[in-house]
Amino acid sequence: xxxxxxxxxxxxxxxxxxxxxxxxxxxxxxxxxxxxxxxxxxxxxxxxxxxxxxxxxxxxxxxxxxxxxxxxxxxxxxxxxxxxxxxxxxxxxxxxxxxxxxxxxxxxxxxxxxxxxxxxxxxxxxxxxxxxxxxxxxxxxxxxxxxxxxxxxxxxxxxxxxxxxxxxxxxxxxxxxxxxxxxxxxxxxxxxxxxxxxxxxxxxxxxxxxxxxxxxxxxxxxxxxxxxxxxxxxxxxxxxxxxxxxxxxxxxxxxxxxxxxxxxxxxxxxxxxxxxxxxxxxxxxxxxxxxxxxxxxxxxxxxxxxxxxxxxx
Amino acid sequence: xxxxxxxxxxxxxxxxxxxxxxxxxxxxxxxxxxxxxxxxxxxxxxxxxxxxxxxxxxxxxxxxxxxxxxxxxxxxxxxxxxxxxxxxxxxxxxxxxxxxxxxxxxxxxxxxxxxxxxxxxxxxxxxxxxxxxxxxxxxxxxxxxxxxxxxxxxxxxxxxxxxxxxxxxxxxxxxxxxxxxxxxxxxxxxxxxxxxxxxxxxxxxxxxxxxxxxxxxxxxxxxxxxxxxxxxx
Numbered sequence: 001x002x003x004x005x006x007x008x009x010x011x012x013x014x015x016x017x018x019x020x021x022x023x024x025x026x027x028x029x030x031x032x033x034x035x036x037x038x039x040x041x042x043x044x045x046x047x048x049x050x051x052x053x054x055x056x057x058x059x060x061x062x063x064x065x066x067x068x069x070x071x072x073x074x075x076x077x078x079x080x081x082x083x084x085x086x087x088x089x090x091x092x093x094x095x096x097x098x099x100x101x102x103x104x105x106x107x108x109x110x111x112x113x114x115x116x117x118x119x120x121x122x123x124x125x126x127x128x129x130x131x132x133x134x135x136x137x138x139x140x141x142x143x144x145x146x147x148x149x150x151x152x153x154x155x156x157x158x159x160x161x162x163x164x165x166x167x168x169x170x171x172x173x174x175x176x177x178x179x180x181x182x183x184x185x186x187x188x189x190x191x192x193x194x195x196x197x198x199x200x201x202x203x204x205x206x207x208x209x210x211x212x213x214x215x216x217x218x219x220x221x222x223x224x225x226x227x228x229x230x231x232x233x234x235x236x237x238x239x240x241x242x243x244x245x246x247x248x249x250x251x252x253x254x255x256x257x258x259x260x261x262x263x264x265x266x267x268x269x270x271x272x273x274x275x276x277x278x279x280x281x282x283x284x285x286x287x288x289x290x291x292x293x294x295x296x297x298x299x300x301x302x303x304x305x306x307x308x309x310x311x312x313x
Numbered sequence: 314x315x316x317x318x319x320x321x322x323x324x325x326x327x328x329x330x331x332x333x334x335x336x337x338x339x340x341x342x343x344x345x346x347x348x349x350x351x352x353x354x355x356x357x358x359x360x361x362x363x364x365x366x367x368x369x370x371x372x373x374x375x376x377x378x379x380x381x382x383x384x385x386x387x388x389x390x391x392x393x394x395x396x397x398x399x400x401x402x403x404x405x406x407x408x409x410x411x412x413x414x415x416x417x418x419x420x421x422x423x424x425x426x427x428x429x430x431x432x433x434x435x436x437x438x439x440x441x442x443x444x445x446x447x448x449x450x451x452x453x454x455x456x457x458x459x460x461x462x463x464x465x466x467x468x469x470x471x472x473x474x475x476x477x478x479x480x481x482x483x484x485x486x487x488x489x490x491x492x493x494x495x496x497x498x499x500x501x502x503x504x505x506x507x508x509x510x511x512x513x514x515x516x517x518x519x520x521x522x523x524x525x526x527x528x529x530x531x532x533x534x535x536x537x538x539x540x541x542x543x544x545x546x
Contacts, residue, residue: 022450024348025446026516027450135491230367232331232334232365233327235327257363257365
């Protein structure tokens with residue numbers, strides 16, 4: 001049984017918990033840009049957190065399921081037609097065999113996640129089903145979905161495990177709103193004057209942003225930016241400062257190493273917000289202490305568990 | 314006399330160990346010894362250990378490790394890391410330095426004020442050290458390049474550098490394992506695949522390995538490509 005792609009959307013890929021252990025050969029971690037929402041989508045249909053989901057970007061796909069299954073849609077808010085029902089994501093519920101899931105208008109956020117009970121039975125490559133677009137490999141042949149693709153569905157757990165739609169709506173709102181577009185960052189050590197400048201400057205997300213990095217435009221006075229550094233390891237959420245002065249916030253597909261100076265790192269709790277940034281969004285960086293970052297992370301984890309408990313393998 | 318690196322945090326889930334920021338084989342060898350020592354301990358919650366030119370990252374799962382355990386692990390490994398660079402596996406890679414593969418070799422020769430044959434000789438006579446692999450899956454940063462071939466990157470990067478292209482920039486040479494944009498000067502191409510996601514390990518070259526380039530004529534290049542394509546996996 002398969003999920004058939006009738007219309008692919010703008011950039012829809014298969015992502016799972018990510019690919020660890022191969023960065024010394026230059027293989028990026030990948031995985032969902034908004035991992036929190038992908039985990040929620042999995043929990044709502046009874047899948048373990050790291051199961052493969054679809055990540056769609058700005059414009060969603062039209063999909064058809066060949067068997068009855070549990071489906072959850074999380075992340076960015078879209079109007080969606082599920083079979084004959086008009087719903088607004090986040091949403092989860094049972095979908096009958098032959099039904100289509102058609103994405104319409106987008107309201108907030110940039111990326112939505114579609115999980116199916118039992119997940120997708122695409123091959124695991126280097127320990128992950130996440131799409132690596134540059135090498136390319138895994139996911140759907142290392143590329144974004146195309147019309148006509150048929151994604152094999154995994155063994156389905158009981159449909160009874162699905163958490164139905166309305167119950168988590170208020171929780172989702174509470175967990176997702178409020179902190180929008182303020183990104184909390186820690187300075188790299190030792191802290192630089194550039195970190196102060198980063199936190200004192202409003203930025204706009206550039207259209208040249210992608211899954212590797214969120215490119216930021218602003219009118220910062222950086223002073224001298226160090227260049228010609230030997231390439232060094234990078235990390236998810238690091239803010240690189242190229243000599244041109246336009247910072248890059250490193251995202252899920254970021255290269256494992258880089259030659260630009262790194263001035264800040266996003267706290268774990270705000271990765272969800274960063275993963276939902278769209279071109280044109282305005283953001284403000286604010287400093288956060290290590291203790292505050294940890295508390296914020298634990299609060300995000302509690303919010304997730306309040307929405308849906310973790311499903312163990 | 315062992316140099317003492319700086320240990321710092323890069324956000325909540327990455328630890329950084331930094332030596333002097335130089336392109337130096339002894340420093341880099343120390344990085345690789347350190348990487349193996351840390352990975353070899355197999356501490357729960359350590360997700361990946363990634364060497365750079367003169368630094369190393371330890372990526373951890375913040376929910377599964379104790380900061381003190383990581384700090385102690387790093388202290389122990391740093392104290393014992395050696396700078397012996399002679400242990401890495403040696404790879405001999407055929408390279409065709411002829412048209413249509415050597416896109417920039419005439420330009421490089423002109424800018425370095427030497428003959429094309431000098432570029433080939435200077436590039437293929439020494440043994441290189443794999444400082445690190447990054448940028449793209451399987452892209453090796455090799456050094457140290459003959460200083461007479463040292464050039465800054467191209468002013469305008471190419472939109473598409475073909476897979477297998479052997480290129481130079483600054484004190485380094487590298488190989489594009491897949492079609493990619495790139496700003497280095499392309500002086501040849503190797504038919505040997507650098508990255509295979511289905512292989513273990515997926516990269517032909519690992520950090521700390523050694524490489525020699527063997528010039529081959531275009532006719533030999535074509536037969537090597539054919540041989541690669543027909544070889545059973």
